[in-house]
Amino acid sequence: MNSSSDLSRLELQVNPEDIPLYTTVLQGGILVKARAGIPLGSFLDALPGFNHDYIVNVIQTIFLDGTAIDDLETPIEGDHPVLALSAAMPGLAGAILRKNSYHAALRTTVTERRDHHQQGSITITLKLFNSIARDCGPALLAAGIRLNAAVLRGFCSTHPTLAAGLRHIVLDGRPITADSMSVWLEQEQTITLIVREAAND
């Protein structure tokens, strides 16, 4: 969905049991192009791994530019909008931030500064947290995601043991080693990443 031909494509073929662990990379944010002003619900509905029921019932906490959102019709606008998704969260803070919560009145209201007549396309940073990443991540990763190389570098540094389970690494159609991948990642800005199950050798 996001793979873009002008970016290098890094494909990681991994053991099936490791796929859920790779979904944690989504907490760092992926880059998704969309039409300026697209309603939040429509934007999510078009992504691999999402569907209407899931968006309405399971995604219980939504932030747009750090503000908790209740309405799925909220337009996504601005130069660099950041959208973050989570399941229902614990505690008083979790309840206050939850979509359409009875306790939403206890939020701090942040003054909105949105241009409501933006045209063209925008790049949305989409962050997926906790079970939302686990549920929707595998489909997104298989379809390919755009992300800053720094996000993948950070992920690799906190998940050092995952490298051992990498079956094949393919960069723009050519197999490479884990070491060369690290060197390459240091030099890149934005990449396309695909993570999928390795075929049985």
Place this chain on the structure above:
Amino acid sequence: MTDKIFRINMTDLTTGIEDVPAAWAGHGGRGLTSTVVAAEVEPTCHPLGPKNKLVFAPGLLSGTLAANSGRISVGAKSPLTGTIKEANAGGSGAQFLARCGCKALIIEGQPRNDRWYSLTVTPEGVVINEENEMIGKGNYEVVETVTARLPGKPGIITIGPAGEMRMAAANISVKDPDGGLRSCGRGGLGAVMGSKKIKFIAIDPGDGKVDIADQAKFRDANRAFAKALVDHPVSKALGQYGTNVLVNIINEAGALPTRNFTSGQFDGHDRISGETMHDTIVARGGKPKHNCHPGCVIQCSQIYNDADGKKLTSGFEYESIWAMGADCCIDNLDHIAEADRIMDDIGIDSIETPVAFAVAMEAGVLPFGDGPGVCRILREDVAKGTALGRIIGGGAGAVGRAFGVTRVPTVKNQAIPAYDPRAIKGIGITYATSTQGADHTMGYTIATNILGVGGKIDPLTKEGQVELSRNLQIATAAIDSTGMCLFIAFAALDDQTCLPALIDLINARFGTSLVGDDVVNLGKSILKTERAFNIAAGFTSVDDRLPEFFYTEPLPPHNVVFDFSGEEIDTFWNF
């Protein structure tokens, strides 16, 4: 077995068993500790003197098979805040005390000599023993040695060196079934236990069992209650990631206090998040899901191993990870886990102490982000009681006063935990008005509408927001009396079947016929009792305020300040 009050006088080293006064019969947990402290402790007494009393109380349902019912409450006048105080924890203490027939253990007086003691509690009563071997030892060694020393598998409640040195941030630890530690963390109650010269309490219930008035009704209610807990989506999140699931969310909201409360977002948040922690635990063969006492069906605890697969710490919670992580700018989970283990061993609050470190970092005592430095100071200064260690062990307020720092995040001298009240103002009302100093657990979420305390005023007005916060605190005070883990509150009390099942459990246990209104009235009376104690101790509405900087320093990234005036906050007590 009929419930009794077990009383220990440490001045003349005597013990006794008393009938439960009628006025205390309907209380357990926090409701009982606060009722006893308010009835028996002189509010103006010195918290570390002989007139203060330390009260342990299992919850109303502790010792039964009710899910998540094994929290133990400890109460006293706090040496940190000077207010009435209750702190609670899991572990096996509550279940074992209840099975001894002990409704409350009241420790009063103070030895006239320098000797140290331990207590052994059984259904027959309490025995006071002189203790030498364990003095000066850390909590882990106490648990290991005392477990080996005594027959069976006793419950153990202990203090570490911080409690012995009567540091204002000292906690009381409770052994869990795996030999790990759970902490009654806040308010310095470990110092009160130290002032009574009690190093540990061993509990052996033998064959003791808790009476249930109506077994069949109890079984049915417990089934419904446990199902509501297990099915709730928040329970699932807690079981998978623990409370640390909140790091990413609170950071995203711009409410994660960072660098001694100067920002609401932490660059290293994804290195310390619940998601990263979960993966690290799995990769190192730890347990991402674990319970702090038998019967918990949520299992928000976990066992975190080091890189070599050796257990480093357990019960690694969001507030502790935030405090050592974002507030001190330490983005290395292993350093945070090591500090957590040392704090558990020394017996010192893992919220108060890291917040104290962050204030010390601002003062230039050590750099922000210095994880190894924090561990070194914990080991070499706090554990050994050097001058610096005692200042840090005195809490965030003590550090601020010692080093002349003005940005000190405390209310009633207790450190503000993990949610910045500028970015989530409802929490600020709780911090300001709590009877026990800044404490996030005082206003946990319970669907106030289900409990019948839904607001009557427009919640979008400030008056309505204060009313909503008040109702949350009333409901929380009531739940705190049951001995239920508070996580049931945010997990399940917005489920229509869960609260009635909880009330059914209490009725089946005692043969009572409580209804929802009784629960609300219980919550109100607990809050009023605590408030009356504080007023008699010299507190006024001026103490119900957030520190000045929350009003004057906008918090990035949203650049918001806390904007409730003193008069608006004071309406909290209009009930």
